[in-house]
Amino acid sequence: MEKFENMTSRVVPLPIEDVDTDQIIPARFLKAVTREGFGENLFRDWRYLSNGNPIPDFVLNDSTYAGKILVAGRNFGCGSSREHAAWALYDFGFRVVVSSFFADIFRGNALNNGLLPIQVSEAFLQEIFRAVEDDPSVEIEVDLEAQIISLQGAGQERFEIDPYKKMCLQNGYDDIDYLLSQKEKIEAFEKKAPRYFMMGL
Amino acid sequence: MAGKTLFDKVWDAHVVSQVDGGTQVLYIDRHLIHEVTSPQAFGGLEKRGLQLFRPKQMVATPDHNVPTINQHLPIEDELSRTQVETLEANCEKFGVELYGLGHPFQGIVHVIGPELGLTQPGMTMVCGDSHTSTHGAFGAIAFGIGTSQVEQVMATQCLLQNKPKSMRITIDGALQQGVTAKDIILYIISKLTASGGTGYFVEYAGSAIRKLSMEERMTICNMSIEMGARGGIIAPDETTFQYVEGRKFSPKGKDFEAAKAYWSSLPSDPDAVFDKEYTYKAEEIQPMITYGTNPGMGMAVSGNIPTSEANTDSFKKSLDYMGLEAGQAMLGKEISYVFIGSCTNSRIEDLRAVAEFVSGKKKADHVTALVVPGSKQVESQAKAEGLDRILESAGFHLREPGCSACLGMNEDKVPKGEYCVSTSNRNFEGRQGPGSRTILASPITAAAAAIHGKIVDVRELI
Numbered sequence: 001m002e003k004f005e006n007m008t009s010r011v012v013p014l015p016i017e018d019v020d021t022d023q024i025i026p027a028r029f030l031k032a033v034t035r036e037g038f039g040e041n042l043f044r045d046w047r048y049l050s051n052g053n054p055i056p057d058f059v060l061n062d063s064t065y066a067g068k069i070l071v072a073g074r075n076f077g078c079g080s081s082r083e084h085a086a087w088a089l090y091d092f093g094f095r096v097v098v099s100s101f102f103a104d105i106f107r108g109n110a111l112n113n114g115l116l117p118i119q120v121s122e123a124f125l126q127e128i129f130r131a132v133e134d135d136p137s138v139e140i141e142v143d144l145e146a147q148i149i150s151l152q153g154a155g156q157e158r159f160e161i162d163p164y165k166k167m168c169l170q171n172g173y174d175d176i177d178y179l180l181s182q183k184e185k186i187e188a189f190e191k192k193a194p195r196y197f198m199m200g201l
Numbered sequence: 202m203a204g205k206t207l208f209d210k211v212w213d214a215h216v217v218s219q220v221d222g223g224t225q226v227l228y229i230d231r232h233l234i235h236e237v238t239s240p241q242a243f244g245g246l247e248k249r250g251l252q253l254f255r256p257k258q259m260v261a262t263p264d265h266n267v268p269t270i271n272q273h274l275p276i277e278d279e280l281s282r283t284q285v286e287t288l289e290a291n292c293e294k295f296g297v298e299l300y301g302l303g304h305p306f307q308g309i310v311h312v313i314g315p316e317l318g319l320t321q322p323g324m325t326m327v328c329g330d331s332h333t334s335t336h337g338a339f340g341a342i343a344f345g346i347g348t349s350q351v352e353q354v355m356a357t358q359c360l361l362q363n364k365p366k367s368m369r370i371t372i373d374g375a376l377q378q379g380v381t382a383k384d385i386i387l388y389i390i391s392k393l394t395a396s397g398g399t400g401y402f403v404e405y406a407g408s409a410i411r412k413l414s415m416e417e418r419m420t421i422c423n424m425s426i427e428m429g430a431r432g433g434i435i436a437p438d439e440t441t442f443q444y445v446e447g448r449k450f451s452p453k454g455k456d457f458e459a460a461k462a463y464w465s466s467l468p469s470d471p472d473a474v475f476d477k478e479y480t481y482k483a484e485e486i487q488p489m490i491t492y493g494t495n496p497g498m499g500m501a502v503s504g505n506i507p508t509s510e511a512n513t514d515s516f517k518k519s520l521d522y523m524g525l526e527a528g529q530a531m532l533g534k535e536i537s538y539v540f541i542g543s544c545t546n547s548r549i550e551d552l553r554a555v556a557e558f559v560s561g562k563k564k565a566d567h568v569t570a571l572v573v574p575g576s577k578q579v580e581s582q583a584k585a586e587g588l589d590r591i592l593e594s595a596g597f598h599l600r601e602p603g604c605s606a607c608l609g610m611n612e613d614k615v616p617k618g619e620y621c622v623s624t625s626n627r628n629f630e631g632r633q634g635p636g637s638r639t640i641l642a643s644p645i646t647a648a649a650a651a652i653h654g655k656i657v658d659v660r661e662l663i
């Protein structure tokens with residue numbers, strides 16, 4: 001996983017609620033056996049007509065908007081556990097997703113791939129949407145160390161992140177590195193746990 | 202000190218160690234894998250030069266991407282074939298038990314786990330699939346994970362987790378005739394919304410839940426994720442023990458007795474405290490359907506689409522997509538597809554209910570009806586009971602097992618703009634094929650829609 005770098009970036013607004021992972025990456029594009037290339041089909045059915053032509057008023061096809069920060073309505077990433085959703089967002093170039101609420105599995109998948117989900121208040125989210133509507137070139141600054149997200153020329157908010165996950169993002173560590181360092185404890189646990197449920201295999 | 206919940210008891214028994222903050226190392230007893238979310242995890246393992254830590258605690262089956270006809274022939278779609286072959290090759294190389302296409306145990310992961318006795322009370326179980334919540338019906342902690350986590354479990358049999366908050370949903374009383382487990386869960390989600398359970402693990406309790414069969418309990422736990430919850434769990438009881446006993450991987454003889462004694466200690470203590478509680482009356486639940494593009498947008502089949510939220514952009518966008526209007530009734534709405542299947546409702550009791558309802562009737566001419574069993578065992582059982590013939594003469598075709606039109610990864614898709622009454626769990630835009638319009642319902646409501654060619658209230662027909 002790559003280290004997360006603090007950033008100042010323009011934003012891509014997607015003021016829709018309950019964006020599910022089937023929209024982020026439809027199932028028919030999950031047939032790959034590697035992690036690469038999913039960005040091409042990010043928001044496929046909102047972005048392209050069935051003949052492959054871009055839908056001009058979808059935000060990813062609108063050159064008015066750009067940047068590494070996606071700002072979306074509440075309950076972003078609900079539905080399927082497909083990590084392909086996080087891969088697609090990352091592959092497309094996003095490094096931060098801002099919403100007033102995230103689905104659990106998506107949040108975890110994002111963090112495991114160096115994509116920072118920032119949960120802000122509904123009021124701040126709406127302020128961002130208004131600011132981008134007024135001026136599409138407005139920028140947002142994300143400071144992971146201080147856990148602060150600031151909207152250029154306007155307010156800022158502190159966001160929460162699990163201290164362990166923060167450390168992983170800042171250093172580019174995967175959970176797997178940590179877990180592998182725990183092998184002895186895991187083996188000790190296996191010896192003492194009630195194993196009724198392990199029978200039969 | 203307050204007593205422990207069922208969830209606490211199972212969780213606490215699996216904590217290996219504590220990391221900084223609230224993060225814990227959680228031991229995973231059983232890991233199910235399928236072809237779509239495992240290849241990159243195997244790939245990651247190889248890149249790091251690692252082996253599987255506990256291959257015997259894993260079972261694999263292809264389900265998401267498989268055709269539901271002619272499974273004995275090579276898969277036509279090249280990408281799908283590659284994915285299924287990659288699963289086979291990885292299982293061979295890493296030593297994982299695989300129930301491949303054509304194997305008598307193949308099927309949707311969440312159908313075969315319980316069927317084979319792989320799912321047992323008191324376990325922790327994961328799979329790279331959000332509907333792993335299904336297995337919670339047995340009093341196991343079961344939840345879906347992403348591919349990076351699949352790799353972590355492969356490498357260490359553990360996950361880093363923060364303990365979720367607890368919620369209890371109690372349903373007391375008796376269900377009306379024609380109201381099923383699917384209606385209970387659609388009702389709950391319509392009350393709590395598609396995000397109302399986020400951050401929680403839900404215990405379902407109450408007299409109405411206790412009366413349900415294991416298959417019905419699975420239908421309920423299956424859809425926990427549809428309100429955002431990590432999972433659902435139901436206390437193990439005699440119904441659970443009877444179901445588990447005698448299955449392929451269940452403990453046998455004295456071991457079973459010992460296990461049963463342990464499992465009997467798991468239900469929530471009477472003084473256990475939950476972070477959130479909801480209580481509903483079973484009598485008030487009617488046959489349910491959805492009208493929108495998330496499972497929280499559900500209502501009684503005889504109701505009208507709500508007008509209260511009609512001004513919000515997301516609600517408008519959703520109804521536009523569905524070609525419906527706020528305030529409109531759904532009864533009598535013409536439909537052209539019916540899908541009976543998915544890990545929510547493709548077990549033998551579902552097929553029996555459908556066959557019983559359609560027996561001696563004929564589906565409407567303009568309706569295409571797909572019945573896809575959840576597993577090879579369900580398919581064989583259905584045939585042994587003659588359900589295939591009943592279905593056939595009513596104009597329904599019993600196919601071979603897989604996820605099928607639940608997510609439209611194979612060729613079983615609903616065309617653009619068509620309405621499909623589906624027993625699956627998600628009505629997201631395009632879920633059943635680009636432009637498809639999904640109406641979620643119970644197996645009998647779906648069967649009735651196929652017969653009448655429109656949405657009907659089953660209470661008037663049985």
Ligand code: SF4
Pocket residue numbers: 264265309310311330332542543544545603604607608625626
């Ligand atoms: S049947 Fe549908 S919900 Fe269930 S595992 Fe398959 S795709 Fe997922």
